[in-house]
Amino acid sequence: MEISTSQNSNGIIWFLKDRGFNDRTIQDMFKRCKRLQGVEKDRAADNWAYLKSIGILERKLPNVVSKCPKILTLGLNEKLVPMVECLATLGTKPYEVASAITRFPPILSHSVEEKLCPLLAFFQALGVPEKQLGRMILLNPRLISYSIESKLTETVDFLASLGLAREGMIGKVLVKHPFIMGYSVDNRLRPTSEFLKSVGLKELDLQVVAVKFPEVLCRDVNKILRPNFTFLKRCGFADGQIAALVAAYPPILVKSIKNSLEPRIKFLVEVMGRQIDEVADYPDFFRHGLKKRLELRHRLLKQRNIYCSLSEMLDCNAKKFLIKFGLFA
Numbered sequence: 001m002e003i004s005t006s007q008n009s010n011g012i013i014w015f016l017k018d019r020g021f022n023d024r025t026i027q028d029m030f031k032r033c034k035r036l037q038g039v040e041k042d043r044a045a046d047n048w049a050y051l052k053s054i055g056i057l058e059r060k061l062p063n064v065v066s067k068c069p070k071i072l073t074l075g076l077n078e079k080l081v082p083m084v085e086c087l088a089t090l091g092t093k094p095y096e097v098a099s100a101i102t103r104f105p106p107i108l109s110h111s112v113e114e115k116l117c118p119l120l121a122f123f124q125a126l127g128v129p130e131k132q133l134g135r136m137i138l139l140n141p142r143l144i145s146y147s148i149e150s151k152l153t154e155t156v157d158f159l160a161s162l163g164l165a166r167e168g169m170i171g172k173v174l175v176k177h178p179f180i181m182g183y184s185v186d187n188r189l190r191p192t193s194e195f196l197k198s199v200g201l202k203e204l205d206l207q208v209v210a211v212k213f214p215e216v217l218c219r220d221v222n223k224i225l226r227p228n229f230t231f232l233k234r235c236g237f238a239d240g241q242i243a244a245l246v247a248a249y250p251p252i253l254v255k256s257i258k259n260s261l262e263p264r265i266k267f268l269v270e271v272m273g274r275q276i277d278e279v280a281d282y283p284d285f286f287r288h289g290l291k292k293r294l295e296l297r298h299r300l301l302k303q304r305n306i307y308c309s310l311s312e313m314l315d316c317n318a319k320k321f322l323i324k325f326g327l328f329a
Helices: 002-018 023-032 034-038 041-053 058-067 069-073 076-090 095-103 105-109 112-125 130-139 141-145 148-161 169-176 178-182 185-199 203-212 221-234 239-248 257-271 276-281 283-287 290-303 310-314 318-324
Strands: none
Touching (some): 002 034, 023 058, 023 069, 034 069, 041 058, 041 069, 058 095, 058 105, 069 105, 076 095, 076 105, 076 112, 095 141, 105 141, 112 130, 112 148, 130 141, 130 169, 130 178, 148 169, 169 178, 169 203, 185 203, 185 221, 185 239, 221 239, 239 276, 239 283, 257 276, 257 283, 276 310, 283 310, 290 310
């Protein structure tokens, strides 16, 4: 038996070396997956060929296998094929399954009956439309690794505590941003919601954040939200104005200060010659592109000596803007 195991070990080592793995990586893989050292070379070769056949690029295969060495030890027809075929029924495009596996290889090590099916049923019960189930799983394949009882249910309970009680509301949040399920309620989601309350957001405002901009709830208070709040204060916005800005356009607290907020405020004040109070009255100012919309439209209006409010200037598409101000050549 020991001789057989040793022979298998030598066989798999040469198999891995032939595919570009170095000694250090191979030993690390053996430590993380004890079964790999004794796997038959033929099984590993069949699994490798199968992964390639479903669309995983050969240059990415070593990275996929190094992330989850167990893949090479699994039964092809017992484990890999059933999971891939089930995932394929969830996707709409040929490359989606291969892309999901590349991003989270351990998805192949989970059971269709014990993990994937209960997960799909859990999301369906929350009102996630059948057509969106596949999108969620393939966009964030890590979902399959979370415990429904201890992890996913906790996130759902947190969202319900925000007042998202209407049927299907929580499902809409999960479809919009499936990655929210990966964040800790106690360490991330709840502290962020509490900070938003401290800024001045009411319960209805928090519900809007959760439904329309759930990614905001996933950001770190001390690293992102608080520095953005401090920047807005430094620009001269009053607390009430910041609360109104955040309620109307929550991403203002997560946008890059250097690349987004600061250049827009600077352009507003120094180039356009306007007061920040105008932005407080028109939070959507921060939605618009600086180069393609703000600078271009300001230049066109300035050439004609036309003055208007920010909403009049920005709340229309390019064609309507030109018609509104008679700027057709």
